[in-house]
Every structure is written in structure tokens, then in C-alpha cells.
Amino acid sequence: MSIENNLNEVKDKLTKDQNLLVSAFKLESFYKKYKFFIFFIIALVVLFAVYKGFVMYQEHRIKELSSNILNKLYDINIIDEDKIAVEKELLDVNPILYDFYQYNKLQALSTLQLKSDENMLLLQQLSKSSDPFISSLASYQYATLTENMEMLESLNSSVSPIFQDRAKIQVAYTYMRDNNIKKAHEILDSIKSSQNNQSLYRIASLLKHYGIMQTDKPDSVKN
Numbered sequence: 001m002s003i004e005n006n007l008n009e010v011k012d013k014l015t016k017d018q019n020l021l022v023s024a025f026k027l028e029s030f031y032k033k034y035k036f037f038i039f040f041i042i043a044l045v046v047l048f049a050v051y052k053g054f055v056m057y058q059e060h061r062i063k064e065l066s067s068n069i070l071n072k073l074y075d076i077n078i079i080d081e082d083k084i085a086v087e088k089e090l091l092d093v094n095p096i097l098y099d100f101y102q103y104n105k106l107q108a109l110s111t112l113q114l115k116s117d118e119n120m121l122l123l124q125q126l127s128k129s130s131d132p133f134i135s136s137l138a139s140y141q142y143a144t145l146t147e148n149m150e151m152l153e154s155l156n157s158s159v160s161p162i163f164q165d166r167a168k169i170q171v172a173y174t175y176m177r178d179n180n181i182k183k184a185h186e187i188l189d190s191i192k193s194s195q196n197n198q199s200l201y202r203i204a205s206l207l208k209h210y211g212i213m214q215t216d217k218p219d220s221v222k223n
Contacts, residue, residue, distance in 0.1 A: 066094045099129040
């Protein structure tokens, strides 16, 4: 009985060794057949990891540099000559943040100051910002201040949804002021009541029912 058991154990061990050799042979064959593809995949993974690391480092570096530059710009002791140089540095490092900084500077001005040729030119330039949000803000403000009907009406699209009803009210007001009541009412009728535009909807209703003689010019809409 013990001899038979020993033989079975030897047989099982030989079978396992044989299966192991077969598996090793198959693995070696697979490796030889696809080794270039395997190395290519490994190389891609390594390159992707290096690229992601580089991108993360660059983003961190830009954020850090941008933060330092902004601290310099908002330093109360900075002189005008240095400020111009630092603004140029911000433009080189982070153009979108530079656009936001310039737009924010304009908002601190009075309407009269904002309407100066220099500031209106800057606002027009910001309307072409590569950042959609800054571009929309500047476009709406520039179109409102200049009463540019074509630009205001072009804001009535999915590109600038947050300004859609505001632009409509401004356009309708201008048409109403020019005594084109029918066109103004068509635009005002297109403003629908929703949870986020109740104040604008009320202004539209006032304009539609009472006209501009009883309703102040909607300057609040511009803001």
C-alpha cells in the first residue's frame, strides 16, 4: 500500500512538473512572439507617467509663479514703472489670469472712466480672450456701453447663456427707446420666467407693459 502511494505521489509530482514546464514553454513562446509589443506597451506607460509628472510640475510652477506675481501687483507700495513690468510678466506666465486681472481692474472704475477710449479698447480686446467666461463678460459689457446691437444680439446663444436674458432686455430697451415697440415686445416675450431669472423677468414685464417713460433705464442689468 505504501509503495502504491509513493508511486502515485511521484506520478502526481511528475505531472505537475510537466505542466509547469509546458506553461513555462508557452510563456517563453508568448514572450518571444510578442516581446517587441510588450516592450512598446511598457515604454508607453513609462512615457505617459513621465509626461503626467511633467504636466503636474508645470501646472504647480505656473500657479506658484502666478500667485507671487499677483502678490507683487497688489502690493500697495509698488510704483507704476514696476507695475507695468510685473503685468507683462503675468501676461507671459498666465495669459488667462492676466485677462481676468485686467477685467477686474476695469470694474473698479466709474462708468465715465470706463468709457474712455483707452479703457474701451482694453474691454474690446478682453472680449476676444481665450477664456470663454472672460470673453463673455467683456463682450456683454462692451456691447452694453456702446449699445452695439449686433454684438448684444449675438450674445443670445448657448455660448453665453448667463447673459442671454440680460442682453435681450438691453436690446429691447434700445428698440423701445427708438420707438420700435413691436420689435421690443417680440424680444421681451422671448424671456421666460425661471428660478434663476426672476428679477430680469420682472424688469422685462415692466418694460413690456409700461414702456421706458415709467421705467428707469435698466442699469442694474448691466452689472
